[in-house]
Amino acid sequence: MSSKRKVPFSGSWRMPALGTVHFMKPLHMRSPVPQGRRHTLPASEFRSLSPEDAISVFEIEREAFISVSGECPLHLDEVRHFLTLCPELSLGWFEEGRLVAFIIGSLWDQERLSLDALTLHRPHGSTVHVHVLAVHRTFRQQGKGSILMWRYLQYLRCLPYVRRAVLMCEDFLVPFYQRSGFHVLGPSEITVGPLTFTEMFYPVRGHAFMRRNSGC
Template identity: 25%
Template structure:
């Protein structure tokens, strides 16, 4: 297990290219009943990748210098990226996380979301909604205890604050995580009506205060 914050970490959006890495991380972090399916993760990365963010460890190619010592090349190139943290979100019609907010909508024969369905009947990602629902905020077990979840979420909240994407971030969490989310600034809204994975959850919400970088 890592003893200190790893070197060469970076935070960037995750895309369909990172699908398997996201699935592997969910498997390492969640019991089977709470994991998102491959189809759900792929749907979220395809239709709203801007609402997901990954924490990676980068490995760079190295060269030997004249003293036979390894040094980074003049123009550093990334050899590998290891996903160790993930936030995955969608826009939710409801102002709390619900079972339907985690589902996949029925698609047209062309593989597109049916836009003729009224917003209040939609499941999954609802682009016109103002609630950003986080369905995963996870750090690989080998890298916990280093405030990396806090780092990842604060970066995420800052990015959402710089964009006109929503008015609040919502999520559900187990009761044991109440202190963590309250420390991040979330409001504890009490027991959730959502029974994802057959478990009991607590609803949380934090407003998005929009800032202007100009």
């Protein structure tokens, strides 16, 4: 492995979001809307994010990370950047129209993450780099992060060009992502100040049976 590469406290580095498709809506929410709920926002909705969602995304991200690290994985301009270039690789969870959790990803074209992966989208890549997952403070400790990641990975299985997903996280988050099906690749070459990270991957293409049986 190459020597550790230092990056200032500014990039996307830690985990603490597609046009709406049918399987993203929970089964219990597909029934007809009761008469009393007509003309109201859906109780729960999963959809891709757009540049118009950037401020809401950044507010959740800032609150989640500033108190811990003093910095955000993605700055507001970087959030807008990825939501403009590859909105289909994001997923937001909305409760009655309010964003409560999100994931932002982009495409990458190498086996391991490098400094460039923090800010670039490689349109011809086959690896999805998961930049950030964050949940609004009032909705934490409810399992929403795990549910959102599960739905995101289900969606990636329907994208024929995606071979795998990768991310980098601090050591204490490794068990969380292992429960979602990620495997450890090893230490990341990217460091942020004194912080070091573990790189992990999820073999999207390896789930061919599930792809064939998911309605994709």
